[in-house]
Amino acid sequence: AWKRAQAQGFRGKDGFEKELVRHVETTLARSMFNCDEKAAYSATSLAFRDQLILDWNRTQQNQTYRDSKRVYYLSLEFLMGRALDNAMLNIGQKDTAKAGLSELGFRIEDIIGQENDAALGNGGLGRLAACFLDSLASLDFHAWGYGLRYRYGIFKQEIIDGYQVEVPDYWLDFNPWEFPRHDVTVDIQFFGNVRKESKEQGKEVAIWEGGEIVQAVAYDVPIPGYNTSTTNNLRLWSSKASGGEFDFQKFNNGDYESSVADQQRAETISAVLYPNDNLERGKELRLKQQYFWVAASLHDIVRRFKKSKRPWKQFADQVAIQLNDTHPTLAIVELQRILVDIEGLEWEEAWDIVTSTFGYTNHTVLPEALEKWPVGLVQHLLPRHLQIIYDINLYFLQQVEKQFPNDRDILRRVSIIEESQPKMVRMAYLAIVGSHKVNGVAELHSDLIKTTIFKDFVEIYGPDKFTNVTNGITPRRWLHQANPRLSELIASKIGGNDFLKDLTKLNKLESLAEDKEFRKEWSEIKYANKVRLAKLIKELTGVTVNPAALFDIQVKRIHEYKRQQLNIFGVIHRYLTLKAMSPEERKKQLPRVSVFGGKAAPGYWMAKQIIHLINAVGSVVNNDADIGDLLKVIFLPDYNVSKAEIITPASDISEHISTAGTEASGTSNMKFVLNGGLIIGTCDGANIEITREIGDNNIFLFGNLAEDVEDLRHAHNYGSHTIDPDLNKVFEEMEKGTFGTPHDFSAMVAAVRHHGDYYLVSDDFHSYIETHKLVDEAYRNQDEWVAKCIVSVARMGFFSSDRCINEYAESIWNVEPLAVKS
Ligand code: 26V
16 A cells, blocks of 8 residues: 555656746746746755655655654754755756756756755754764664754854854745644643542542643654655654634733733744753753653654554554653653553553663763753643652662662762752753663763763663764765765775765775875865865955865864864964064975864853954964965854865864863764865864774874873862963963954963863863874875875775664664665
C-alpha cells in the first residue's frame, strides 16, 4: 500500500523550466516579464519542494507500514542554514536547475543567495543537530527531529563603530520549506493545581487541573537524504492561543484588550530563540518553551505508538528518544506522568519504560552552562511535574542509600534537588537518572565528565552507562556543497563520488600527496576559494585583502573560554614586531590576513569588548602605510551557516585555541581540515582526535594541558602570577591608547593581570606566539604545506557525522537502517 510512484525528477532542464514558469505564473501570480531574482528563487524552491514532498510522503508511508523502531532527536536548536542548494544536491538535480536558470537569464549562485538562513540555533550544538538530520536521512534511518518554530532565529549582527549591534532575524516572510499542519495540534497545560483522588483498592491518582492552555501547531520540514529517496521529517512546534485567534467570550463581552493579550502571551512562547550559548539564566519563558515543546513532541510520539496497539512494555522497543543537552529533560518527567497518571501504569513499570527510552548527550562542562531551575518556579508552572521529580529523586536516593549505607554526603551531592537557597532542580542529574546512556561529544570531554561533574554517578551506575560519541559533520554540506571544486577534483581522482557516503574512502587521496600535478590543481582551488572570500570581505567591510597572503581564520561564538582575546593579543604582538622592523626586513615577512567572525550573547559584556578590540585593532593596522599587505585584521559581521560555507574552504590555517578542558568538542575544526586547511590549536576537545587521525606533524598544537589547568589557576590565585613579558608589551601598547583611548580595554587587561587569568591567556601566550612562527615557516614551503593539507584531508574520514550516527544507532538507540523500496 505504501508503494507509490517515486519522485520523477524534472525530465531535464526543459521540464524544470516548465515547473519554474508554472510556479511563477500560478503559485506566485506573477508574469515571467517581471520575474526578479527573489521570484526566481521562490519558484525554484517551490519546484524542488514538489520533488521533496513526494519522497517525503513515500518515506512516511513506508515507515508507518514497517512499524520499526524510530529515533526521535529532541533539540531546542536546529541550525539548518539554507535549504535550496542542499535539496538540489541531495536529490541530484543541481545541474538541471543550473542549466534551466541560466537559459532564463539567471546565475544559480545568485538565486541560491536569495534564501534566508534558517538560523534556529546558537552555534555548535544546533549545527550538530542539523548535521545529524542529514546523516539520519542519508543513511536511511527512521528518524524524526523535534524542535521549536521560532519566529525570530539568532539575531543578526551589525558592526557599528566597532561595536556589535543586534538586529531581529525575521526569517519567515517567505519560507517554502515548511508545511503547516493545522490539523496536527496539541493542547499544552500550564500552571493550575494537583488534586489526589482515591480509586479502587486504595489506589490514588493525581489529577492536574486548572491553569491555562496553549495550543501547539505542527510545522513539518522535509529532510532529504543524499542519493536516496529517504526524506525524513523535522517537526517544529509553533504556539498559538487555544481556541483559535482569541477568546470570543471575552471578545464579545467587550474585553478586547485582555483577549488580545492572552493571544499574544501564547504566541510569545515560540517567538524567539534564546541567544545565550554556554550561559544559563533561568528565565520563566525559557522553561515554558522547554515544556511546551517537550509535551507536544511526547504527545505526538505516544499517539503514534498507540496506533500500533502494542502493549506498553514494547514502548522502548519502538521508540528511542535522544536528549540534545538537558534542554529537553522534562520529557523524562512528562513520559512518566503520561504512563502513571493517564495510562494507569504502576510507578516501577513506567519508570522502567522511561529509562529504557531516553539517552542524554552532554555538551559542556562549564559550570555556568549547567541548567538548574528554582523549585518554586517549577512548582508554579508545572505543579504535577515537580511532585514527580520529587518522587523520582526519592526512588533514586533510596537506591543510593542501599548501595552506600554509610555515606550521608553522597546523598546530598547527587540529589536531583540542590538544597540551596532557593532550592534548585539539577537538570543534568535528572537527565542521567532518567536515561539508559549518557554520552560526551569527544574522548577528552567524555573522560572529563566521568571524572569531574558526574563522578558520583559513575560510582553509582558503573562505567558502562557513560560513553563517548565523538562529534562529526556532514560531508555533503561541508565539502560537496561548500567546496564544489575540491569535491569534484577528489571524485575525479579516487574514482567517483562514493566518499560522500563513506568518508573513509578519502584515504585513497593519500598517495597523491606527492603528485606535483595534483598539488597544483589543489592549490589553484584553494586560491580560488580565497578569492571568493576576499570578495565577501570587500563587500562586507570595504577592506581589500590579498588572496596570496596566509589566511588565518577564527570563526565561532565569541566567548572568553574560546580565547579570541588570545588571538587578537597575538595579532597586536605581530603588528608591534612588524613596526619595529626596518623596511628591508619587513619585505622578507610573510603577508597575513587575520579573519575573525562570531556573535556575542547580547548580555555578555566581556565578549562584546573583545569584538570591539578586534575592530579597533583592524582600523589601526589596516590603515597603516608601513604595514600594507603584511597584516590585515578583519572582523566579518554576522557569521552564520551560509557565510561559513564561503569562509571554511578559504582558510590556510584556522584557530581552535580554547583553554584546555573547556571546549567539549568543536566541530568547525573538522570542517576546516576537511576543506584542506591546517589547524593551530590546543590539546582540547576533538583537536586531540584530529591529531591522532591526521598525525602530529600535520597540526600546530601549543599550550598547557587540561590536567594542569587546575593547578595553574590555583597558583594564579594563591601564588604569584607573572605576566608573559611579550604580552605585557601588548598591554602597554593598548594602555598608550594606540587602539582607542587608554582606558578602553582596561577590563580585558585586568582579567589577565589582576583577576586570576582564569583562561590562562598569559600562561599560553609564549607558546602561542612561537607556534605561529612555525606556521609562517611551514607556509613558506608551499610544496610541503600542500602535501600536509592533502594527507590531512585523506585521513579525515572518521569525522563524518555518518560514523557518528552509526555509533549512536548501534550503542545507544539499537536501530538499523531501512531503505525505502522503489
Ligand atoms: C546552553 C544554554 C543555557 C541556557 C540558555 C541557552 C543555552 C543554549 C545552549 C546551551 C548549550 C551550550 C552547550 C554547547 O553549545 N556546547 C557545544 O556543543 C558542540 C556540539 O557538541 C560542541 O562542539 C562544542 O564544543 C560545545 O561548546
